[in-house]
Amino acid sequence: MRGAFFRALVEIAEQDERVHLVVGDLGFGVVEEFARRFPKRFLNAGVAEQNMTGIAAGLALSGKIVFTYSIANFPILRCLEQVRNDVCYHNTNVKIVAVGGGLAYGALGATHHATEDLAILRSLPRMTVVAPGDPVEAEAATRAVTAHAGPCYLRLGRAGEGKVHQMPIDFVLGKAIEMRRGRDLTLISTGGMLGTAMQTADLLQAADVQARVLSMHTVKPLDTTAIESAVRETGAIFTLEEHSVVGGLGGAVAEFLAENCEAPVVFKRFGLPSEFSSFIGSQEYIRARHGLAAEAVAHAIRAKLEKVEGLAAVAKV
Amino acid sequence: MTGTNLECAESASLARKIRVQAARMIHRAKSSHLGSAYSMADLLAVLYGRILRIDPRQPEAAERDRFVLSKGHACAALYAVLAERGFFPKEWLEDFYQDGARLAGHVTHVGVPGVEVSTGSLGHGLPIACGMALAGRRDGSGYRVFAMLSDGECDEGSTWEAALFAGHHRLDNLIAIVDYNKIQSLGTVKEVLDLEPFAEKWRAFGWGVWEIDGHDLTQIEETLMRVPAESNKPTCVMAHTVKGKGVSFMENNLLWHYRAPDREEMSKAMVELGVEE
Numbered sequence: 257m258r259g260a261f262f263r264a265l266v267e268i269a270e271q272d273e274r275v276h277l278v279v280g281d282l283g284f285g286v287v288e289e290f291a292r293r294f295p296k297r298f299l300n301a302g303v304a305e306q307n308m309t310g311i312a313a314g315l316a317l318s319g320k321i322v323f324t325y326s327i328a329n330f331p332i333l334r335c336l337e338q339v340r341n342d343v344c345y346h347n348t349n350v351k352i353v354a355v356g357g358g359l360a361y362g363a364l365g366a367t368h369h370a371t372e373d374l375a376i377l378r379s380l381p382r383m384t385v386v387a388p389g390d391p392v393e394a395e396a397a398t399r400a401v402t403a404h405a406g407p408c409y410l411r412l413g414r415a416g417e418g419k420v421h422q423m424p425i426d427f428v429l430g431k432a433i434e435m436r437r438g439r440d441l442t443l444i445s446t447g448g449m450l451g452t453a454m455q456t457a458d459l460l461q462a463a464d465v466q467a468r469v470l471s472m473h474t475v476k477p478l479d480t481t482a483i484e485s486a487v488r489e490t491g492a493i494f495t496l497e498e499h500s501v502v503g504g505l506g507g508a509v510a511e512f513l514a515e516n517c518e519a520p521v522v523f524k525r526f527g528l529p530s531e532f533s534s535f536i537g538s539q540e541y542i543r544a545r546h547g548l549a550a551e552a553v554a555h556a557i558r559a560k561l562e563k564v565e566g567l568a569a570v571a572k573v
Numbered sequence: 574m575t576g577t578n579l580e581c582a583e584s585a586s587l588a589r590k591i592r593v594q595a596a597r598m599i600h601r602a603k604s605s606h607l608g609s610a611y612s613m614a615d616l617l618a619v620l621y622g623r624i625l626r627i628d629p630r631q632p633e634a635a636e637r638d639r640f641v642l643s644k645g646h647a648c649a650a651l652y653a654v655l656a657e658r659g660f661f662p663k664e665w666l667e668d669f670y671q672d673g674a675r676l677a678g679h680v681t682h683v684g685v686p687g688v689e690v691s692t693g694s695l696g697h698g699l700p701i702a703c704g705m706a707l708a709g710r711r712d713g714s715g716y717r718v719f720a721m722l723s724d725g726e727c728d729e730g731s732t733w734e735a736a737l738f739a740g741h742h743r744l745d746n747l748i749a750i751v752d753y754n755k756i757q758s759l760g761t762v763k764e765v766l767d768l769e770p771f772a773e774k775w776r777a778f779g780w781g782v783w784e785i786d787g788h789d790l791t792q793i794e795e796t797l798m799r800v801p802a803e804s805n806k807p808t809c810v811m812a813h814t815v816k817g818k819g820v821s822f823m824e825n826n827l828l829w830h831y832r833a834p835d836r837e838e839m840s841k842a843m844v845e846l847g848v849e850e
């Protein structure tokens with residue numbers, strides 16, 4: 257996703273002279289092309305994220321479209337009040353980009369796990385929260401947040417993920433992409449879990465369970481229309497994210513379901529527990545240890561459905 | 574030509590209006606921070622009367638000078654001078670900080686012409702001012718960016734992140750004015766977290782520094798007319814001020830960081846400010 261983002265950003269900057277890139281002394285090997293081609297629109301603010309974010313707001317208040325860039329929690333939590341007051345309150349055209357969303361920097365330890373970001377950023381007024389599912393979505397999202405007037409948070413995974421989308425996509429902020437049709441349940445994914453969601457659907461298909469898959473690349477504003485259709489047409493909703501189960505995609509969907517559905521909906525969140533992960537290892541390893549591998553997710557979905565069916569059968573007796 | 578008797582009389586008149594309005598606002602609202610407003614009142618009078626290239630009829634003109642009030646708690650003085658300069662009607666001052674008012678108790682840009690940035694949480698103003706100054710320089714614009722800082726907010730790391738940045742990038746269109754009244758929220762600066770050698774810190778961060786008497790209107794004007802202090806460097810005007818300046822019983826008194834004058838105190842204050850109630 258990182259490569260897709262920078263490729264798109266360079267193309268956008270060629271077209272739009274307002275586009276600036278401000279980095280927090282990170283991005284070795286990836287920021288150089290932008291810096292070389294647009295030296296007057298590039299800035300390394302140093303290891304000083306509060307100032308980086310304030311500067312971005314000041315540039316944006318002067319008519320620029322400013323991308324701030326750093327890794328994991330640094331451009332959001334270290335400077336959260338600057339994000340809230342300077343960026344959001346002033347409704348600035350600042351686009352905060354964090355690479356390493358979720359467990360991408362898994363082996364570096366919990367300081368580098370960005371696993372509460374969606375919940376925290378989602379709670380800020382005016383903030384649009386985007387977590388693309390693969391490099392194709394990352395490129396489209398980069399263009400979409402540039403065109404969107406106002407603050408955005410773009411949560412990228414890491415470098416070198418494979419594409420999940422094999423065809424060109426129609427990417428609209430706040431509109432989920434239906435990846436796969438299905439009538440038995442809906443699996444809603446955000447961020448880099450999209451590939452896992454598709455594998456899960458394959459596994460369920462082998463058991464004759466037809467899963468609809470939605471890529472909910474925009475966590476805020478949430479595509480409630482797609483969720484309503486999913487409830488009506490499939491009856492069961494499962495969310496999948498590389499994020500705490502508190503307050504992220506699963507939390508957002510749960511809030512919507514609890515307030516808007518007349519009948520109970522079969523629902524389960526797949527994500528990380530609200531704990532500091534003590535597992536050291538690759539992204540895949542830590543995901544697996546938290547039950548986020550496709551096999552485990554498929555198994556848990558089937559168990560949930562069987563339990564619900566069992567309860568329904570008991571109720572009939 | 575600067576600092577003639579006539580011009581100083583104009584600035585003195587504006588400073589007096591700021592102090593009178595701010596006292597009335599804070600008295601009516603039973604709000605706070607009158608001492609903080611008074612320590613910068615003379616600086617604001619010179620800035621808004623003599624220095625800033627601004628036009629109340631075009632508050633968002635691209636080439637305007639920017640003024641960022643980073644010590645947002647002292648906003649009564651800023652609102653007062655903006656109203657005096659005609660950015661908005663003086664009637665707006667009347668319900669400051671009260672139910673349904675336009676003007677909040679920490680400086681707020683929403684719907685208030687002339688306010689560039691909302692602050693209130695300390696340490697936010699200088700980074701934003703750096704961004705504005707950088708934009709101006711990259712765009713080849715001639716505007717200057719003035720940021721008014723409290724001494725207390727120089728406890729904040731973000732202030733020094735910005736100071737380091739501005740020095741490194743030689744933002745000579747940026748002027749930080751430190752309202753060094755030497756009293757912060759729970760005591761004197763010296764007691765709470767000593768900033769001395771304060772001017773030396775700014776110099777060490779790559780700024781040109783001038784130390785002035787922040788209540789000497791002639792000196793303020795002559796100083797601000799000559800910025801930058803050093804070519805190719807941002808300027809720090811270290812303004813030595815007195816908290817509560819202008820009303821004897823408020824001066825150098827921590828209480829007036831918080832207290833709103835009651836009716837009797839208002840009468841005394843108005844007499845000292847030369848107003849006949």
